[in-house]
Amino acid sequence: APLKIAVVPGDGIGVEVMPYGVQCLKTVASIFDIPLQFESFDFASCDYYQKHGAMMPDDWKKTLLPFDAIYFGAVGMPDIVPDDVSLWGSLLKFRREFDQYINLRPCRLMPGVRCPLAGRKPGDIDFWIVRENTEGEYSSIGGKIFEGTDRETVIQETVMTRVGVDRVLRYAFELAQSRPRKRLTSATKSNGISITMPYWDTRVVEMAKNYPDVALDKYHIDILTAHFVQKPNMFDVIVGSNLFGDILSDLGPACTGTIGIAPSGNINPDGKFPSLFEPVHGSAPDIAGKGLANPVGMIWAGQMMLEHFGYKDAAAVMLKAIENVLARSEPDVVTRDMGGNGTTKSFGEAVAGEIASL
Amino acid sequence: APLKIAVVPGDGIGVEVMPYGVQCLKTVASIFDIPLQFESFDFASCDYYQKHGAMMPDDWKKTLLPFDAIYFGAVGMPDIVPDDVSLWGSLLKFRREFDQYINLRPCRLMPGVRCPLAGRKPGDIDFWIVRENTEGEYSSIGGKIFEGTDRETVIQETVMTRVGVDRVLRYAFELAQSRPRKRLTSATKSNGISITMPYWDTRVVEMAKNYPDVALDKYHIDILTAHFVQKPNMFDVIVGSNLFGDILSDLGPACTGTIGIAPSGNINPDGKFPSLFEPVHGSAPDIAGKGLANPVGMIWAGQMMLEHFGYKDAAAVMLKAIENVLARSEPDVVTRDMGGNGTTKSFGEAVAGEIASL
Numbered sequence: 001a002p003l004k005i006a007v008v009p010g011d012g013i014g015v016e017v018m019p020y021g022v023q024c025l026k027t028v029a030s031i032f033d034i035p036l037q038f039e040s041f042d043f044a045s046c047d048y049y050q051k052h053g054a055m056m057p058d059d060w061k062k063t064l065l066p067f068d069a070i071y072f073g074a075v076g077m078p079d080i081v082p083d084d085v086s087l088w089g090s091l092l093k094f095r096r097e098f099d100q101y102i103n104l105r106p107c108r109l110m111p112g113v114r115c116p117l118a119g120r121k122p123g124d125i126d127f128w129i130v131r132e133n134t135e136g137e138y139s140s141i142g143g144k145i146f147e148g149t150d151r152e153t154v155i156q157e158t159v160m161t162r163v164g165v166d167r168v169l170r171y172a173f174e175l176a177q178s179r180p181r182k183r184l185t186s187a188t189k190s191n192g193i194s195i196t197m198p199y200w201d202t203r204v205v206e207m208a209k210n211y212p213d214v215a216l217d218k219y220h221i222d223i224l225t226a227h228f229v230q231k232p233n234m235f236d237v238i239v240g241s242n243l244f245g246d247i248l249s250d251l252g253p254a255c256t257g258t259i260g261i262a263p264s265g266n267i268n269p270d271g272k273f274p275s276l277f278e279p280v281h282g283s284a285p286d287i288a289g290k291g292l293a294n295p296v297g298m299i300w301a302g303q304m305m306l307e308h309f310g311y312k313d314a315a316a317v318m319l320k321a322i323e324n325v326l327a328r329s330e331p332d333v334v335t336r337d338m339g340g341n342g343t344t345k346s347f348g349e350a351v352a353g354e355i356a357s358l
Numbered sequence: 359a360p361l362k363i364a365v366v367p368g369d370g371i372g373v374e375v376m377p378y379g380v381q382c383l384k385t386v387a388s389i390f391d392i393p394l395q396f397e398s399f400d401f402a403s404c405d406y407y408q409k410h411g412a413m414m415p416d417d418w419k420k421t422l423l424p425f426d427a428i429y430f431g432a433v434g435m436p437d438i439v440p441d442d443v444s445l446w447g448s449l450l451k452f453r454r455e456f457d458q459y460i461n462l463r464p465c466r467l468m469p470g471v472r473c474p475l476a477g478r479k480p481g482d483i484d485f486w487i488v489r490e491n492t493e494g495e496y497s498s499i500g501g502k503i504f505e506g507t508d509r510e511t512v513i514q515e516t517v518m519t520r521v522g523v524d525r526v527l528r529y530a531f532e533l534a535q536s537r538p539r540k541r542l543t544s545a546t547k548s549n550g551i552s553i554t555m556p557y558w559d560t561r562v563v564e565m566a567k568n569y570p571d572v573a574l575d576k577y578h579i580d581i582l583t584a585h586f587v588q589k590p591n592m593f594d595v596i597v598g599s600n601l602f603g604d605i606l607s608d609l610g611p612a613c614t615g616t617i618g619i620a621p622s623g624n625i626n627p628d629g630k631f632p633s634l635f636e637p638v639h640g641s642a643p644d645i646a647g648k649g650l651a652n653p654v655g656m657i658w659a660g661q662m663m664l665e666h667f668g669y670k671d672a673a674a675v676m677l678k679a680i681e682n683v684l685a686r687s688e689p690d691v692v693t694r695d696m697g698g699n700g701t702t703k704s705f706g707e708a709v710a711g712e713i714a715s716l
């Protein structure tokens with residue numbers, strides 16, 4: 001049976017990078033004879049919102065459920081639709097309602113990429129961020145009282161459940177266990193956020209008992225961001241709450257050169273629902289429409305999708321192709337964020353060509 | 359009348375760096391004839407907790423209220439007292455109950471300090487972080503239900519009030535207005551944290567109307583941390599919630615070389631309560647007891663205290679002395695975090711000596 005992929009480009013540069021992600025996937029699929037089947041959707045975009053008054057049709061869940069994965073660009077056009085409306089009406093809905101409770105993001109200093117940190121070379125930075133993806137600070141519950149007065153008070157709840165915390169910790173410990181260094185770092189802030197974060201810490205200690213061979217440490221999020229800059233080589237696998245994982249997985253790719261190349265898997269490990277693969281970068285309204293966006297985050301997200309489907313060899317070839325094109329970093333090929341003057345097209349086609357040639 | 363300073367060294371390296379802070383302040387005070395009067399307290403430490411079962415005596419507020427300022431080291435010994443207990447029993451109590459609603463932190467690349475970012479030189483990075491310091495994510499309200507079962511659920515509230523948000527924004531806009539670049543950046547996360555953060559954004563827009571000459575922008579916290587690494591020169595004044603300010607003010611100093619030199623003012627601008635000055639670094643149990651801690655954060659915090667008292671000339675001399683000693687960065691003088699093999703003593707005395715010689 002074919003693997004059905006729902007293509008949801010979204011907004012801004014999401015629409016621009018998507019074709020190259022699909023092109024690369026089609027190229028590798030034809031070489032390895034993988035039965036990928038793509039179907040595109042125009043919802044989960046601010047354009048759609050403007051026409052229909054909602055980010056998605058009512059039956060979006062029924063529409064997407066039969067797919068094996070969602071290949072997602074980026075959402076957000078804050079001048080048209082407020083970010084909380086557009087995101088809670090699309091991406092965050094997918095994560096929550098398709099129970100994609102793992103957000104997995106590699107952070108790797110790749111050959112050919114200029115690192116903003118002094119003296120770091122490819123191989124020095126190579127870790128995974130495992131982010132809780134359905135609860136925590138992204139609760140969407142709370143509200144306002146005494147609105148419009150001096151007593152105005154706004155409350156939002158952070159919610160952690162044992163089920164939610166334990167399952168992401170288990171995934172992170174297992175990932176750490178599968179790696180040579182077997183090292184797990186937990187992000188916390190239990191000194192300041194005095195209820196939810198100490199709870200997180202307790203569950204970490206509890207879970208660690210099942211993984212005695214994993215070397216565990218924990219850092220408060222403030223000093224942890226400092227370590228990203230000062231000793232990024234110390235990390236192997238990092239696990240954090242929804243918000244902390246969000247922050248670390250932008251900071252990490254920034255430390256390795258550019259957010260434009262970073263991918264992300266929103267995974268439902270149980271396989272009950274489709275998982276979603278997307279670049280870490282957003283819709284970037286400031287550069288949208290110019291064809292200048294880096295397509296590698298989108299392409300690499302496709303690579304993670306193949307990996308998720310179990311096509312290890314094809315995924316390895318895709319990653320190798322990305323590495324080769326980055327390593328060469330030809331000025332006419334790579335985009336501005338990497339110091340080149342290439343376009344989404346030149347960069348995307350170079351990776352597709354490299355896949356075909358491997 | 360003398361200016362009364364409550365000296366509260368706390369734990370770990372707080373105790374070790376404090377004497378040099380006091381020495382530098384005494385040196386500059388004698389030159390400029392400033393009537394500083396110091397009194398030391400052993401509470402607000404885990405030692406005190408072990409003896410008395412509480413971080414502070416019941417009448418701490420009455421005791422400290424008559425002081426003009428609190429000069430604070432660092433608190434925390436997680437192996438002895440859980441961090442949330444020690445911090446909520448001391449530092450966070452000061453901030454909350456003395457209504458120190460501004461946490462002000464400079465972030466400056468100083469001469470002589472090795473910058474972990476490639477190609478940045480002194481002067482390239484020079485901004486202030488204004489952190490809300492009494493509410494937000496550090497709410498201390500919430501709780502647990504179905505404890506010990508699979509349904510276990512833990513909730514913590516983030517609380518923002520119009521009063522709390524507006525006063526920190528006002529302070530930040532005014533600081534920005536007083537600087538040549540007149541630029542303010544607001545940290546948000548309104549796409550994900552969908553109730554409190556959009557509220558923050560709304561108040562920013564409202565407040566901006568009073569400061570038409572201030573150039574305002576806003577970034578989600580995730581991409582903002584990325585910009586710290588990739589373009590730290592773009593910032594002038596940054597304002598953020600309690601948690602976001604906390605994160606940014608560790609990341610910022612890390613980007614400028616070492617957290618060991620960064621100071622922090624916890625300010626009650628109304629003057630109803632004493633303000634508190636402390637280094638940004640913590641008690642650092644891992645290096646405590648060795649005399650190897652960098653004393654500059656503590657000394658610079660003293661400099662901010664003088665500035666707060668209105669002694670501009672004396673404060674300028676202290677800052678110049680810090681700069682000179684950093685610029686020379688003699689290996690036998692400066693501490694390990696700055697690539698030297700000096701001690702707290704050699705470094706602290708060098709700054710005191712430099713003050714005396716200016």
Ligand SMILES: CC(C)[C@H](C(=O)O)[C@@H](O)C(=O)O
Nearest residue numbers: 191192222445450604638640
């Ligand atoms: C020690 C801790 C509670 C504190 C905070 O989170 O505010 C510290 O990190 C700081 O930045 O002053």
Ligand SMILES: CC(C)[C@H](C(=O)O)[C@@H](O)C(=O)O
Nearest residue numbers: 087092246280282549550580
């Ligand atoms: C767009 C936004 C809601 C999202 C998040 O905060 O999760 C993004 O930053 C991400 O990291 O995927």
